[in-house]
Amino acid sequence: MPLNAQNRKQIYYNALASYNDVSAFRLEGEASISFPHGVMRMENKLDPDEGQASNFVFWCPENFPADIAVTWDFRPVREPGLCMLFFSAAGRNGEDLFDPHLSRRTGPYGHYHSGDINALHVSYFRRRYPEERAFHTCNLRKSYGAHLVCQGADPIPNVEDTSGFYRMELMKQGADITFSVNGLQVFHWTDDGHTYGPLLSGGKIGFRQMAPLIGEYANLTVYSLE
Structure with a gap:
């Protein structure tokens, strides 16, 4: 289900090229956010031996509608x-995800799949x-509850074989969700709105990393879909 230029409208763009670009983003957990090559590099600050405490989420502050396409460039570094x-x-x-009455979130996965928020995540x-290293997949989960609802083969090679950035594309339109890398569709899932709870509407997007990975990101773009 590729994006169609006739039914999408760009509503957000962020080059992720400097500290100014992410000054309003919200970090949950501890991480180093830097821009050594004019792209955003994220790396854990805490020792990976601390387990889930060493992971983090970096949220875009905007609220987006239910039907969106999100694209970004990604390069694994470590x-x-x-x-x-x-x-x-x-x-x-x-x-709102940042409502002060919601429980504090600091990076451990349970805060995001079994706390007081709903979300989808790829x-x-x-x-x-x-x-995971022996058999590479991309997974789609729906929360509350961390339900694994769909999987597809991960086409990105290991770090030593990567060649530059990969174009990631996530689309949520009605009950349908698709994920693609460099134009290759990885999976497509249709939410029946019952098995794993009602269809989710709009909300925020955020990047999560598990230590000790280092990743680089650029050109975050969000489109509204008819």
Whole structure:
């Protein structure tokens, strides 16, 4: 289900090229955010031996509508680790994700899949655990509850074989969600709105990394879809 220029409208663009570009972003957990080559580089600050405490999420401050396409450029710099994109993230009762009445989130995965927020998230470049390194997949999960709803083969090679940035594309339109890398569709899932709870509407998007991965990001773009 490729993007169609006739039914999309760009509503957000961020080059992710300097500190000014992300001055309003919100970091949950501890991380080093730098721009050594004019692109955003993210790296954990805490020792990976601290487990989930060493992971983090970096949220874009904007609220986006339910039907969107998100594209960004990604390059893995160091393994092992794992990357995610959260989307349609909001409080379970419809609150803004940053509502002060919601529980504090500091990076551990449970805060995001079994706390007081709903979200969808795609995990890609999954190289953290031995089973992920032995068999590369991209996973789509729906929360509350961390339900694994869809998988597809991960086309991105290991760091030593990567060649520049990869174009990531996530689209959520109605009940349909697709994820592609460099134009190659990785998966397509249709949410029935019952098995894993009601369809999620709009909300925030955010990048998550698992230590000790280093990743670089650029050209975050969001489109509204009819």
